[in-house]
Amino acid sequence: MHTNSANRSEIDEQPAAHLAPLSPEATLALSRVSTATITTQLMSRGLRNTYLEGLEFSNPARQRLLGEAFTMRCIPAREDIDVPSIFQDYDHPQRIGVESVEPGQVLVIDARGKKRAASIGHILATRLKMRGASGIVSDGSFRDMVGFEELDLPTFSAGASPTTNLAQHHVVDFQIPIACAEVAVYPGDIMVGDRDGVVCIPRHLAESVARDALEQEELEEFILSKVEEGSPLRGTYPPNEELLKTYSELLPN
Ligand SMILES: O=C([O-])CC(=O)C(=O)O
Ligand SMILES: [Mg+2]
Structure with a gap:
């Protein structure tokens, strides 16, 4: 199929980009309603694949997640590129990505569902909290899980792994459409999490949902x-x- 750069950027930008902030009424409603109710509302609008299967919260005291998606995409690590010394570079995409998350945003990591190495650790998660992020969602694992269990931030992952991300993941881009736990997440989509798990509401539907x-x-x-x-x-x-x-x-x- 022929794809030129003009229609590529159109694809990349739709449908979540450039939307107005969520209204205070919608924010309040989405901070109260359950993910179960949200999936029913999405299903009545024809959307069945909005639940990010298999993710668990890390801190039982912080199960409730709400915020707009800041997406981060990983590809498989390669031994000649992903060597420990690349973390000396403050401009490594993972560092830049973390330092780009804005208050109220949820970092959503596409780790391709791979859990052998962690997709992020406790220090970076703490930095996100200090930046005012609303949470972290990853379809891979976290390392330093004891820290996540205590962290005053809603975080959801597919499990724990002690190995640093370089061993399996290479952060390649952020704020592009990603897959997270087999759900399409566009930058700016609204992520909601509770005891049942995490759901993604396409941004343009968030007010009515x-x-x-x-x-x-x-x-x-x-x-x-x-x-x-x-x-x-x-x-x-x-x-x-x-x-x-x-x-x-x-x-x-
Ligand atoms: O290697 C990593 O994922 C970073 C890490 O441990 C941390 O942020 O504490
Ligand atoms: Mg660590």
């Missing part, structure tokens, strides 16, 4: 209260007309 997810959860809270009172599923979940009417009468105007 946030609004509808909050509405869904308010209704589900009402449904749950009915189930807890002993109501059967029929007529309750999903709610029939009559129950919906009762619910709408309870809503503030």
Whole structure:
């Protein structure tokens, strides 16, 4: 297939780039709703592959993740290039990448799902926290996991590995579309994490997903209260007309 540089850059830039910041209402809603609700909302918009399978949070006290994606892509390391001395270079792409993450962003690392060597360690993670990052998501592993377990930052990975990233990974680029745990993540997409895992909301859908997810959860809270009172599923979940009417009468105007 013929691809010229003009349509390449179009592909690279769409669809998340140059979008306005999330509204305060959407931010508040997405900080409250569950990833389960978000995936339902995304599925009702035709998106089924938004959950980054197989990632676990490192710090049980910081499971809740929310922020826009700052993407980082790794290719396989090569022995003649990825030698320990390259970390002497402050301009190594991994260092530059970490020092480019802005407050509120989540570093999302495409480590090709490879866990033999860590994709990032505790010192770099601490630097990200100090820069005001909202979290770290990697489909590879972390090293210094004891540090991550204590770090006051939501971080999700596919596991732990003591080996430094150079042994398996070569950071080659950032702020480009990546694959993370088999999900397409574009720079600026909204990452949400909780006890169930991490989901990626395409940026252009984030406002409407946030609004509808909050509405869904308010209704589900009402449904749950009915189930807890002993109501059967029929007529309750999903709610029939009559129950919906009762619910709408309870809503503030
Ligand atoms: O080699 C690395 O991934 C860096 C590291 O250990 C750290 O940041 O603490
Ligand atoms: Mg370390």
